[in-house]
Amino acid sequence: MIYFDNAATTQVYPEVLRTYTEVATKVWGNPSSLHNLGSQASRILEASRKQIADLLGKKTTEIFFTSGGTEGDNWVMKGVAFERAHLGRHIIVSSIEHPAVKESALWLQSQGFEIDLAPVTKTGFVDMEKLASLLRPDTILVSIMAANNEIGSIQPIREISQLLADRPTISFHVDAVQALGKMPIADYLTERVDFATFSGHKFHSVRGVGFIYAKExxxxxxxLTGGGQESDKRSTTENVAGIAATAKALRLVMDKFDAGQKQLLAMKQIIHDELASYPDVTIFSQIEDFLPNILTFGIKNVRGEVTVHAFENHQIYISTTSACSSKAGKPAGTLISMGVHPKLAQTAVRISLDEDNDMGQVEQFLTIFKQIYNQTQKVR
Incomplete structure (x- = not known):
């Protein structure tokens, strides 16, 4: 089996699973309880929070645990909007945001907020001039993802940070779900970023755990209100085992970062160059200014789901762009925002690599691709 769908979810590291199992079986107390088991759980919870904060270069008081990226995006979008509504009701998100951000923005629109979608260029990057033109005195929130989940384009977070430098009334949120472990932290957690969202299962932790960064x-x-957990910001009994596992996963991923980047880029470059040699293949992801692990392409006149299942027949697993919306059968929203014709966008499939993949798998993928390409000659 070859798994090239790591942007959708990653395999849990064995060390991470051992941490989860050990904590779940030995320290099952509620961290809010006063007895010894509760105190043990609380110590593990706070030690995990500190490890995550230290790895990100932030304070422990700035890390709040969630169930994952979708919850984190919803919380920031809605929580900031209602907290700052007295200052204005205008919000800007990019046109290529994950549905967790975009749908939250549309829901806020139904609640009386004004929403503008910042357009992107034909290559998938936020248009800085047009973003600047959308800013208003009553703008209270700008949400731009660090890196796009469908094609891997790295967004100009540093430039946006400079644009917002003299606008303290605007909160700046970055969806960093795809960025962690694939980009230098300083490129998306600038001093101007006020909120950021993360999801554990994207970096080899267990599902159902994430966290947000909220600047002090x-x-x-x-x-959630009720028990007062997470500094009274998210009241529910914390998933201590999952949180400890996530802290462990983050440390492992950061330890592998430098070597992993080189390996990912080398594999992506080989796949990119080989696919580019086929006349009826369109490549939507490039090398420079794109994540090193995501490559999106399409075969002329072949729908993405057909390509996915053709590879699956050979036990090679890829996806049709965003896993969260792939079953809807819609063309990639990012590509449509880039001005790609819907018929061409419907051919798109996404490879998303991981440090655990190797060159042997890349060679096998390219061998099977050639077979599939030849089999689709009549359609093309």
Missing amino acids: GKKISPL
């Missing part, structure tokens, strides 16, 4: 002093309405 920046206000956000509570997500």
Whole structure:
């Protein structure tokens, strides 16, 4: 089996699973309880929070645990909007945001907020001039992803940070779900970023655990009220075992970062160059200014789901762009925003690599691709 769908989810590292199992079986107390088991759980919870904060170069008071990226995006979008509504009701998100951000923005629109979608260039990057033109005195939130989940384009977070430098009334949110472990932290957690969203299963932790970064002093309405957990911001009993596993996963991923980047880029370059040699293949992802692990392409007149299943027949697993919306059968929203014709966008499939993949798998993928390409000659 060859798994090239790591942008959708990653395999849990064995060390991470051992951490989860050990904590779940030995320290099952509620961290809010006063007895010894509760104290043990609380110590593990806070030690995990500190490890994550240290690895990101942030404070422990700025890390809040969630169930994952979708919850984190919803919380930031809605929590910031309602917290800052007295300052204005205008919000800007890019046209290529993950549905967790875009749909949250549309829901806020139904609640009386004004939403503008910042357009992107034909290559998939936020148009800085047009973004600047959308800013208004009553703008309270700008949300731009660090890197696009469908084609891997790295967004100009540093430039946007400079654009917003003299606008303290605007909160700046970055969806960093695809970025962690694939980009230098300084490129998407600048000093100007107020909120950022992360999801554990994207970097080899267990599903159902994530966290947000909320800069000290920046206000956000509570997500859940009740027990007072997470500094009264998200009241529910914390998933201590999952959180400990996520802290372990983050450390492992950061330890592998430098070597992993080189390996990912080398594999992507080989696949990119080989696919580019086929006349009826369109490549939507490039090398420079794109994540080193994501490559999106399409075979002329062959729908993406057909390509996915053709590879699956050989036990090679890829996807039709975003896993969250692939079953809807719609063309990639990012490609449509880039001005790609819908018929061409419907051919798109995404390879997303991981440090655990190797050159042997790349060679096998390219061998099978050639077979599939030849089999689709009549359609093309």
